Amino acid sequence: MPSTLPDRAIEADGLVKVFGTNRAVDGVDLRVDTGTVYGVLGPNGAGKTTTISMLATLLRPDGGNARIFGHDVVGEPHTVRQLIGVTGQYASVDEKVSGIENMIVFGRLLGLSHRAAKLKGRELLEAFGLAEAAKRPVGKYSGGMRRRLDLASSLIAHPPLIFLDEPTTGLDPRTRGQMWDVIRGLVAGGSTVLLTTQYLDEADQLADRIAVIDRGRVVAEGTADELKSSVGTAALQLRLADTAQTAVALTVIEQVLGVSATATPEAARITAPMGDPDRVTDLLLALRERGIPLAEVSVTKPTLDEVFLTITGHATDDAASAEHETEEVAA
Amino acid sequence: MSAIIETQPAVFPAQLSRHVGPRETLSHTLTMAYRALLRLRRTPEQWADVLVMPFLFTFMFAYLFGGAIAGSVTDYLPALIPAIIVQGVVQASVVTGTQLREDMDTGVFDRFRSLPMARIAPLAGALLTDTIRYAVLTVLTMLVGVMIGWRPGGGGAIVLAGLLVILTAWSLSWCWALLGVTARTAGTVQGIAMLIMMPLTFLSNAFVPTQTLPDWLRVVAEWNPLSHLITAIRELANDGVFGADVGWTLLGAVGIAAIFAPLAVRAYMRKA
Ligand SMILES: Nc1ncnc2c1ncn2[C@@H]1O[C@H](COP(=O)(O)OP(=O)(O)OP(=O)(O)O)[C@@H](O)[C@H]1O
Ligand SMILES: [Mg+2]
Numbered sequence: 001m002p003s004t005l006p007d008r009a010i011e012a013d014g015l016v017k018v019f020g021t022n023r024a025v026d027g028v029d030l031r032v033d034t035g036t037v038y039g040v041l042g043p044n045g046a047g048k049t050t051t052i053s054m055l056a057t058l059l060r061p062d063g064g065n066a067r068i069f070g071h072d073v074v075g076e077p078h079t080v081r082q083l084i085g086v087t088g089q090y091a092s093v094d095e096k097v098s099g100i101e102n103m104i105v106f107g108r109l110l111g112l113s114h115r116a117a118k119l120k121g122r123e124l125l126e127a128f129g130l131a132e133a134a135k136r137p138v139g140k141y142s143g144g145m146r147r148r149l150d151l152a153s154s155l156i157a158h159p160p161l162i163f164l165d166e167p168t169t170g171l172d173p174r175t176r177g178q179m180w181d182v183i184r185g186l187v188a189g190g191s192t193v194l195l196t197t198q199y200l201d202e203a204d205q206l207a208d209r210i211a212v213i214d215r216g217r218v219v220a221e222g223t224a225d226e227l228k229s230s231v232g233t234a235a236l237q238l239r240l241a242d243t244a245q246t247a248v249a250l251t252v253i254e255q256v257l258g259v260s261a262t263a264t265p266e267a268a269r270i271t272a273p274m275g276d277p278d279r280v281t282d283l284l285l286a287l288r289e290r291g292i293p294l295a296e297v298s299v300t301k302p303t304l305d306e307v308f309l310t311i312t313g314h315a316t317d318d319a320a321s322a323e324h325e326t327e328e329v330a331a
Numbered sequence: 332m333s334a335i336i337e338t339q340p341a342v343f344p345a346q347l348s349r350h351v352g353p354r355e356t357l358s359h360t361l362t363m364a365y366r367a368l369l370r371l372r373r374t375p376e377q378w379a380d381v382l383v384m385p386f387l388f389t390f391m392f393a394y395l396f397g398g399a400i401a402g403s404v405t406d407y408l409p410a411l412i413p414a415i416i417v418q419g420v421v422q423a424s425v426v427t428g429t430q431l432r433e434d435m436d437t438g439v440f441d442r443f444r445s446l447p448m449a450r451i452a453p454l455a456g457a458l459l460t461d462t463i464r465y466a467v468l469t470v471l472t473m474l475v476g477v478m479i480g481w482r483p484g485g486g487g488a489i490v491l492a493g494l495l496v497i498l499t500a501w502s503l504s505w506c507w508a509l510l511g512v513t514a515r516t517a518g519t520v521q522g523i524a525m526l527i528m529m530p531l532t533f534l535s536n537a538f539v540p541t542q543t544l545p546d547w548l549r550v551v552a553e554w555n556p557l558s559h560l561i562t563a564i565r566e567l568a569n570d571g572v573f574g575a576d577v578g579w580t581l582l583g584a585v586g587i588a589a590i591f592a593p594l595a596v597r598a599y600m601r602k603a
Contacts, residue, residue, distance in 0.1 A: 005343050056445050057444075057445065058441065058444050058445060069343075071347075076349060078348065078349055078350055078351065078447055079347045079348070079349055081445060081446060081447035081448075082344050082347055082348070082447040083343070083344070083347070084445065086441075086442070086445040088438065088441050088442075090438050090441075091438055092438035092439050092440075092441040092442035093438070093439055093442070094366070094370070094437070094439040095437060095439075096369075096370045096373050096374060097366070097369045097370060097373060101366075101369050102439075105362060105363075105365065105366045105369075106442065106446070108358070108362040108365070109359055109362055109363075109443070109446050109448045109452075110446065110447070111355070137373060153442065157342065157344075158340070158341050158342040159341065159342075160341045160342070160343045186341075189340040189341055190340045190341040191341040192341075
């Protein structure tokens with residue numbers, strides 16, 4: 001790699017995309033440093049795919065601008081396309097032809113000779129565990145195989161910037177772990193990766209920095225640790241055998257953990273933010289001393305919903321509509 | 332599955348080009364044509380029309396109408412075979428548009444849009460491959476004609492006749508490509524194209540001599556561009572004559588391609 005690689009892989013300022021009256025992306029700023037993994041986290045419909053599409057020259061922004069390694073996505077799309085690999089949310093490979101034929105066509109389009117394209121294709125298929133399926137039509141691949149072929153296709157030219165739109169959605173846990181390894185490998189090789197995900201856990205595992213987007217806006221940005229500390233690390237959930245003791249239990253928690261816990265309206269469940277796991281032992285002992293029997297104890301990690309709730313003050317759309325439905329049923 | 336990936340560092344291209352040059356454009360177009368060929372190989376049903384139509388229509392029209400229109404089957408063939416070829420390639424050219432629509436609806440076009448490739452290549456490549464289908468249909472129909480007694484007297488000009496019909500079909504397919512790029516579904520393309528092409532093929536000199544038509548219809552049939560193409564093919568194949576209709580057809584074909592190819596590419600790029 002030449003030493004002239006710019007420091008910034010992506011710079012986006014005020015990106016806007018409007019579909020009809022829907023502001024799908026509503027002023028997104030992004031700064032992604034070269035050689036890092038950047039996670040874009042958001043619920044369904046947040047505008048993740050639309051943002052990637054604009055950065056990858058697939059969609060023309062309605063406002064704002066973006067540069068990839070200093071090249072404007074609108075003014076120099078052809079230059080930008082030489083610097084990126086895109087693995088979309090839905091596999092963009094040819095179903096009618098075989099895996100290796102896909103690789104040959106993409107390789108040829110990237111300027112390789114037929115022979116070089118075939119070699120490169122074989123090598124990548126091998127690396128992604130698709131060597132045996134290389135000659136079968138992609139239409140007969142499983143979902144996970146298609147995703148891997150899709151990613152392999154994006155790596156033919158070893159582009160310095162790779163977009164991965166929800167790379168692990170729909171993968172089983174083992175394949176997901178493999179995909180994480182691949183992403184780490186890419187970064188170890190000097191690539192910059194921008195990935196979108198709906199899982200905080202995934203962004204946490206992979207991303208150096210994370211942008212949380214909601215309704216087309218970046219609502220929070222920072223490292224995984226910064227984001228998590230803004231929502232509390234984990235929560236302790238308690239269910240009492242006798243709900244009449246709820247008030248006493250809340251007082252005990254306040255005394256022992258030094259935090260205020262909340263109880264669900266029917267008082268079936270008490271939730272307390274858990275800073276120091278060691279103190280939980282003290283709490284459990286204290287509860288026994290007071291004669292407050294527990295029906296259940298569990299620890300929950302912050303979910304994307306909670307990150308959202310905390311950051312935006314409203315639940316993710318899915319959660320919100322689910323609540324809405326329950327209300328309607330009740331009414 | 333990550334062993335090799337880790338050892339292959341990212342490559343920052345030493346030279347970045349701002350535009351696609353003509354040589355790359357050609358290479359990308361040929362690659363897309365190669366891809367279309369790969370697809371044709373895997374989907375034999377796409378050959379059905381060009382393989383079956385020459386037999387079906389030639390036999391049907393020859394034996395049904397031969398006696399009534401020309402006195403005998405053999406006497407009808409010089410007029411019929413060029414007409415069957417033209418009707419066949421025109422219909423086959425519509426398939427180009429419907430397939431393009433179907434193809435564009437698959438995810439792989441998203442990848443083409445993100446690659447540093449010539450924007451015209453996906454269209455041009457698909458259309459290039461389809462000329463093979465037109466050629467198969469043309470040659471096959473001619474062979475079927477010879478089999479049942481057609482004796483074209485034009486000599487080598489029959490090759491020109493074949494090339495002219497393929498060129499025209501290729502130009503026409505740019506119209507369907509435009510329709511294919513802008514229409515919502517493949518069915519829409521098929522529907523609209525049939526609505527235009529059915530009257531155009533039948534209200535022509537294809538199957539009946541225009542003298543037998545009522546005055547107003549004769550005017551329509553004689554002005555019909557397909558009539559010029561059919562006459563050009565008949566003259567070339569049967570008599571080796573390079574008449575005015577050849578010129579008109581060439582002009583028409585080039586004109587259509589000159590108008591519709593840029594429109595189709597523009598529409599494709601806007602969607603892209
Ligand atoms: N081509 C389009 N035409 C009209 N509306 C669109 C189009 N693409 C996206 N949208 C809308 O823009 C909004 C953002 O969509 P987008 O696909 O970017 O979300 P996302 O964050 O990728 O969601 P998901 O997690 O479901 O993939 C949605 O409301 C969607 O309905
Ligand atoms: Mg998406």
